[in-house]
Amino acid sequence: MTIPTLAQTAPNxxxxxxxxxxSVNGVPILRGSRIPVRLVAQMYRAGDSxxxxxxxxxxxxxxxxxxxxxxxxxxxxxxxxxxTEHRVEVVLKESGAQMDERxxxxxxxxxxx
Numbered sequence: 001m002t003i004p005t006l007a008q009t010a011p012n013x014x015x016x017x018x019x020x021x022x023s024v025n026g027v028p029i030l031r032g033s034r035i036p037v038r039l040v041a042q043m044y045r046a047g048d049s050x051x052x053x054x055x056x057x058x059x060x061x062x063x064x065x066x067x068x069x070x071x072x073x074x075x076x077x078x079x080x081x082x083x084t085e086h087r088v089e090v091v092l093k094e095s096g097a098q099m100d101e102r103x104x105x106x107x108x109x110x111x112x113x
Contacts, residue, residue: 020067028071030064038082040065041072
């Protein structure tokens with residue numbers, strides 16, 4: 001019996017020059033997780049240390065977090081663009097949703113017509 005490789009289980013996955021980073025559908029993520037590099041980059045930009053990030057995501061390794069920071073630094077324009085595209089106000093506008101003062105998000109009901 002053979003065990004399927006990661007490439008066999010995730011056909012949309014492509015390797016990168018960083019050993020702990022893979023690209024799934026064009027989004028760089030930490031290999032073996034669903035955590036996008038942009039999330040680690042945002043924490044890093046906010047001043048979080050690798051140790052701080054590991055407290056939030058204890059299933060990651062220090063090497064993976066360091067590699068995510070390295071990937072961010074090597075691909076700053078790409079990751080900054082992703083961060084901008086995923087800002088809450090952009091996502092709300094694109095989805096037609098609204099957030100109230102308490103942080104609850106509501107979606108408009110589709111109109112029949």
